[in-house]
């Protein structure tokens with residue numbers, strides 16, 4: 001069972017300044033217009049009178065869906081062309097405003113090109129500025145203070161008000177969005193007096209925001225970006241550290257640096273504070289056992305003090321700004337004088353569950369040196385790390401106080417050698433460090449952001465930049481690595497390498513789609529197709545358990561899993577995406593033999609299965625497909641939602657597969673009562689699929705590659721038509737030019753289906769192909785991670801990540817059929833060995849750490865062109881070996897060698 005904590009057992013200390021608190025207290029109000037009549041923008045007018053002048057006036061303004069333009073007294077103060085943006089928050093400097101009447105005129109966009117229908121929308125605004133007496137004044141108009149209309153003609157900002165302008169009203173539902181401008185970091189600390197060095201001490205700590213804790217000047221633990229991303233309305237992960245060695249007799253100090261973190265940073269579609277409200281909060285309990293057994297609890301309470309920290313801006317997507325001149329040396333040591341600091345105050349107790357983080361934390365796992373540095377004509381330096389990865393840079397710099405070094409991160413370069421950030425969309429991915437001017441030099445790395453990049457452009461560097469001055473820090477969820485694959489075939493080596501690096505980059509608390517652009521979401525579809533590969537590369541047990549708990553936390557009342565977790569986007573239950581709720585526990589059971597996860601997750605899976613079945617009694621998944629992505633990014637798709645394989649087919653195939661997995665899992669946990677139920681449904685869905693999609697000659701659906709692959713992979717083809725269906729598929733692949741047209745759903749199973757049905761040679765052709773489209777094409781074009789699209793190099797940069805593991809899901813095939821090893825029974829209780837032994841695969845070796853020990857294989861081609869294969873089986877693990885052209889045989893522990901005649 002997950003360990004939970006009582007949220008009331010320590011005070012939630014606000015990590016905000018008095019000014020930020022005053023601003024928060026000023027509140028603001030949404031103003032909405034009636035349902036839109038068409039796609040035209042909506043206009044809003046607010047006429048107000050200032051009793052006295054305001055200096056340094058600011059307008060904080062938020063709009064749903066997008067903020068097109070803002071005018072103050074007829075003067076444009078903001079305008080944007082970005083029709084793709086979602087919710088928008090702007091902090092606009094207005095200068096001085098005279099006493100007297102003013103008009104704010106705002107145009108809000110209601111239309112999003114993807115959603116294809118106009119949406120209700122509106123805005124919220126808050127004006128602030130200094131009054132004559134030096135106090136900050138806030139004006140936050142109510143909904144009815146605004147007048148609104150849609151489709152006003154040119155010059156509307158100056159209009160004298162007459163119908164059809166009408167009073168705006170508050171929205172009819174809670175937007176769950178309380179926009180707040182990005183905030184700088186806060187330091188929180190307290191003094192702790194101990195009569196003796198403790199025998200044991202545990203720090204249990206978390207924050208709504210990002211935090212790093214220190215005791216007596218030393219950093220606690222090595223987790224990065226804690227607490228990791230989750231749906232903070234439901235679930236917040238808590239970190240626990242043994243801090244015995246950090247405490248001593250006498251005075252001690254406990255400190256935390258708190259910044260925006262995942263809690264307050266933007267999420268696509270939801271804006272800042274996507275799953276909660278300001279303020280950011282720190283929660284901690286230090287439990288100490290003294291000699292003699294006395295227990296002491298030092299928790300966050302009114303004894304803590306707070307001050308501004310040196311991180312003046314920190315955002316997951318946009319980057320971090322650190323002004324080293326604002327550092328307070330020794331702030332977390334006992335001798336520090338904190339009398340100038342403010343007393344910290346209590347913030348509300350959040351409604352979420354506090355769950356101990358049991359999965360491996362994000363850590364800085366390794367560093368990378370620059371491979372090359374070029375200098376641009378403007379003096380900027382561009383560093384190439386030779387590898388795309390997720391993390392950040394650590395710099396060592398010597399220069400004068402006040403100089404700012406700027407780092408901009410990217411996956412691509414422009415023709416002139418500068419970084420090309422266009423595929424990052426709204427993510428600004430920029431770090432800034434202002435030097436304090438240490439004569440001995442200074443070292444810095446950000447703490448509250450991360451980037452997906454290969455290149456970094458450095459501006460403002462003092463003097464010559466040496467390779468050792470900027471290091472790449474590779475960060476990810478620190479799962480044990482369990483797979484290693486080496487091949488003399490550069491394409492295979494490249495594919496394995498690129499997939500591993502995409503897994504590293506995207507196992508980041510959540511399994512994300514990509515680590516760089518303004519997305520980085522836990523897309524369930526990407527996860528479910530990738531999991532079998534992931535489980536070869538790393539021990540994914542803890543990581544899966546954590547993600548399934550998140551899936552359950554956001555599961556809809558009806559039973560659908562959200563398509564993204566945390567659920568940044570409102571879509572749920574997409575076929576091939578929400579399947580993750582069933583595929584992940586099944587994968588973990590098959591790979592590690594663990595049934596505990598199935599039991600823990602069982603009721604949730606039952607609800608998901610029931611939700612699909614309820615309106616689809618005939619056995620085709622017609623209803624409740626919500627946003628059906630289908631075979632996403634398949635080769636023939638002209639636009640994103642194109643149906644290159646009928647979506648009813650892909651959905652029904654996914655459903656049939658899940659039902660089969662449910663049968664397996666019900667059997668595994670002894671739920672014989674449910675085995676018959678799911679078997680019954682599986683039979684019904686299979687029959688319906690066959691009626692609807694399988695033609696008498698063995699062709700399937702619209703004869704697309706993915707249609708045939710899914711039908712064959714998920715056991716939907718009647719035995720009499722199996723070979724015909726596979727032969728049609730093979731002929732179809734050849735006809736297209738020996739290439740696959742598959743997208744996310746068909747690709748992972750493509751080569752297994754061919755190899756399992758007499759077309760192993762074709763599978764190898766596809767695996768080794770280097771023309772477009774293929775995995776080899778990416779390798780040949782210099783990819784160091786897996787591309788999101790087959791045509792990453794020419795694809796539309798509006799959706800084009802170079803570090804997306806989905807198409808790398810084929811890497812499990814390398815382990816299964818090149819290195820030859822799979823679990824023939826759950827947890828490798830029986831080893832299945834079926835190497836292809838094709839001379840074109842060259843030589844190689846593989847090792848995989850299973851729960852039953854390490855398995856090693858090696859393969860190659862000898863002087864007479866005969867393929868050989870060697871296998872080392874650990875004790876107690878029976879193996880059934882099937883090499884081409886020979887009968888299956890059982891072998892025991894030890895080393896075995898097999899040859900296939902040329």
Ligand code: BGC
Pocket residue numbers: 513514519523525526629632804806
């Ligand atoms: C993501 C995908 C995801 C998809 C949903 C994209 O924006 O990057 O990997 O699965 O949306 O179709």
